[in-house]
Amino acid sequence: AQTVTQSQPEMSVQEAETVTLSCTYDTSESDYYLFWYKQPPSRQMILVIRQEAYKQQNATENRFSVNFQKAAKSFSLKISDSQLGDAAMYFCAYRSYLPNTGNQFYFGTGTSLTVIP
Amino acid sequence: DVKVTQSSRYLVKRTGEKVFLECVQDMDHENMFWYRQDPGLGLRLIYFSYDVKMKEKGDIPEGYSVSREKKERFSLILESASTNQTSMYLCASSWRTGTDTQYFGPGTRLTVL
Numbered sequence: 001a002q003t004v005t006q007s008q009p010e011m012s013v014q015e016a017e018t019v020t021l022s023c024t025y026d027t028s029e030s031d032y033y034l035f036w037y038k039q040p041p042s043r044q045m046i047l048v049i050r051q052e053a054y055k056q057q058n059a060t061e062n063r064f065s066v067n068f069q070k071a072a073k074s075f076s077l078k079i080s081d082s083q084l085g086d087a088a089m090y091f092c093a094y095r096s097y098l099p100n101t102g103n104q105f106y107f108g109t110g111t112s113l114t115v116i117p
Numbered sequence: 118d119v120k121v122t123q124s125s126r127y128l129v130k131r132t133g134e135k136v137f138l139e140c141v142q143d144m145d146h147e148n149m150f151w152y153r154q155d156p157g158l159g160l161r162l163i164y165f166s167y168d169v170k171m172k173e174k175g176d177i178p179e180g181y182s183v184s185r186e187k188k189e190r191f192s193l194i195l196e197s198a199s200t201n202q203t204s205m206y207l208c209a210s211s212w213r214t215g216t217d218t219q220y221f222g223p224g225t226r227l228t229v230l
Contacts, residue, residue: 006159009157035218037221043223044223047218104162104175105162105209105211107160109158110159
């Protein structure tokens with residue numbers, strides 16, 4: 001099974017500054033999808049950003065961008081101009097491209113981000 | 118907007134009770150999932166279903182069972198609740214393949230006394 005590792009259990013950032021959350025994964029597949037999810041305190045988990053492994057260009061969604069290094073199996077999330085509302089638990093996730101195995105998502109253990117006013 | 122709803126936000130049960138957690142999605146998704154979320158352990162998959170009446174075990178199925186009689190509804194059953202099943206339970210749904218994400222419910226925080 002694929003494994004996803006988030007080595008930073010907790011991170012903090014000053015409001016308006018930039019922070020990068022790390023994620024590495026282990027797979028033998030060449031095609032797959034990667035996701036970052038955000039879970040605010042006592043609120044629903046939502047998608048932040050996604051990346052298809054066959055795309056070389058890094059995904060960007062407003063203040064959120066990724067640094068996808070396929071050879072290194074690394075998928076970090078950069079949050080620019082951090083806002084108080086960015087405080088949350090962030091999860092990295094992997095999904096296989098293959099129809100038969102692509103049903104399952106694999107999640108990291110999460111990084112708790114604190115934003116300091 | 119995709120909506121995934123869970124029957125209870127908070128639930129308190131006694132050891133040995135049979136517990137039902139229900140999840141409903143309105144997007145006609147083939148796949149539905151039950152996760153357990155514990156601090157420091159992230160999300161661990163209990164069971165998932167890729168079609169009506171179909172199910173597959175995830176990483177931690179022991180002590181749990183599931184039921185999917187209709188496409189939109191996926192139930193998690195604790196046959197005999199134990200204190201080590203105190204946790205946050207998240208339901209999610211998705212299309213079978215593709216880049217689409219999973220959509221999550223709000224979670225049920227279950228306490229077993």
